[in-house]
Amino acid sequence: MKIIESVQITEAVKEMCIEVNYKLSEDMHEALRQAGEREESALGVQILEQLEQNMKIAAESKIPICQDTGMTVVFMQIGQDVRIEGDYIEDAVNEGIRRGYKEGYLRKSVVGDPIFRKNTEDNTPGVIHYEIVPGDKIKITVAPKGFGSENMSRVIMLKPADGITGVKQAVLETVKAAGANACPPMVIGVGIGGTFEKCALLAKKALTRKVASYSDIPYVRELEKELLDEINGLGIGPAGFGGTVTAVGLNIETCPTHIAGLPVAVNICCHVNRHITRVL
Amino acid sequence: MEHHIRMPLTKDKVKELKAGDYVYITGTLYSARDAAHKRMYESLEKGEVLPFPLENQIIYYMGPTPGREGQVIGSAGPTTSGRMDKYTPCLLNQGLCGMIGKGKRSEEVLSGMKQNTAVYFAAVGGAGALLSKCIKKSEVIAYEDLGTEAVxxxxxxxxxxxxxxxxxxxxxxxxx
Known part of the structure; x- marks a missing residue:
């Protein structure tokens, strides 16, 4: 049994919250750079150049890439041979978020009650997902989520008869409706199967995969490629001003489902697709 | 077409601006987003005076990150305008001349803009660090308790x- 102190979790979450909001991962950088080469609209190219410049300024002047530094989504994969000592794990994670958003000059974007809407002033609570896995390590992924794109995401409960055609239609319609609101070029996470909540979680997880990665399942890989091509044919373009680059990545995760169902979740993310992982 | 405009706007200036034109704005802008709009809307319903004059002004739909020492403001890009649609026609009727945000507006907003000769600008979403460099002064003037959503x-x-x-x-x- 390995012992991990809760303060180690707090410190890691704090550092990750800050780092991820100032610097995009290398795969996102590369995807955006390649997008600039593919874009056919002159205005689209100009927008993509501005986004590149924006990331440079963010790093140099220590200004977050986007003012929406997100609601903090945290995936905790906890090895079953780990024992956590100190504070309750949920408090440890939230303390990391609290410190990260304060010390990192990040925006406090969370309200305590969805109807009365008073800001909690420290960006807590985060949305924390726990998974018990084999081993003696804790893998933490911090993925702050902006709501311009989150608001455009959907869960669609298809019928088994809708099949793969229905899935494609659901994804395309969601992206079309998202349009400029989602700050294209987007990254799209799709979850297929499971239950109502499971497919949504899969879609969120799909966003934390490398942006240009493909599924190991042959038909899913084909679907990822086909959908990305069709989305880029929609003409939405960078910032929604028209163009050939509407999305720079689309990742699909699947899982078993019920004989009566075909749940599909489409989680849309803007070009500031932030995720960072650390293992304790 | 490219325009360099100075605030405040006038109806004549607004009429020259056509969809797709590039515009560089110099002068005062007021930031307000969801919570501030709700408050302004409720104030107007009660017949109260708004905390800043709307006549010939622009509202920027934006809630910044806090600036570090020596910075005027933190990241300061546009938020999705559609969420303000419910509140916008009544602000246009008060003389609001322009809005900056991102994404499509409702039919009600577009027709309110026609009636009142107003313009809707889009800034590049997700370019908050870049846009912050164009902001030279920032002061909270109302609804301070709203934090990033203050005016x-x-x-x-x-x-x-x-x-x-x-x-x-x-x-x-x-x-x-």
Whole structure:
């Protein structure tokens, strides 16, 4: 049994919250750079150049890439041979978020009650997902989520008869409706199967995969490629001003489902697709 | 077409701006987003006076990150305008001349813009670090308790936007 102190979790979450909001991962950088080469609209190219410049300024002047530094989504994969000592794990994670958003000059974007809407002033609570896995390590992924794109995401409960055609239609319609609101070029996470909540979680997880990665399942890989091509044919373009680059990545995760169902979740993310992982 | 405009706006200036034009704005902008709009709307319903004059002004839909020492403001890009649609027609009737945000507006907003000769600009979403460099002054002037959603009086220099919808109802998000 390995012992991990809760303060180690707090410190890691704090550092990750800050780092991820100032610097995009290398795969996102590369995807955006390649997008600039593919874009056919002159205005689209100009927008993509501005986004590149924006990331440079963010790093140099220590200004977050986007003012929406997100609601903090945290995936905790906890090895079953780990024992956590100190504070309750949920408090440890939230303390990391609290410190990260304060010390990192990040925006406090969370309200305590969805109807009365008073800001909690420290960006807590985060949305924390726990998974018990084999081993003696804790893998933490911090993925702050902006709501311009989150608001455009959907869960669609298809019928088994809708099949793969229905899935494609659901994804395309969601992206079309998202349009400029989602700050294209987007990254799209799709979850297929499971239950109502499971497919949504899969879609969120799909966003934390490398942006240009493909599924190991042959038909899913084909679907990822086909959908990305069709989305880029929609003409939405960078910032929604028209163009050939509407999305720079689309990742699909699947899982078993019920004989009566075909749940599909489409989680849309803007070009500031932030995720960072650390293992304790 | 490219325009360099100084605030405040006038109806004549607004009429010159066409969907798709590039505009660089210099002068005062007021930031307000969801919670501030709700408060302004409720104030107007009660017949109260708003905390800043709307006549010939621009509202920027934006809630910044906090600035570090020596910075005027933190990251300061546009938020999705559609969430303000419910509150916008009544602000246009109060003389509001322009808005900066991102994404499509409702039919009600576009027709309110036509009636009142107003313009809707889009700034590039997700370019908050870049846009912050064009903001030279920032001061919270109302609803301070709302934190990032408080109303700020900003002074911008050559703030880059595109006319997303003009006062004749042309909409860049429909043209492509």
């Amino acid at each position: 700020r009086k900003l002074y911008a220099e050559n703030f880059p936007v595109i006319v997303a919808a003009d006062s004749e109802g042309n909409d860049i998000y429909d043209i492509k």
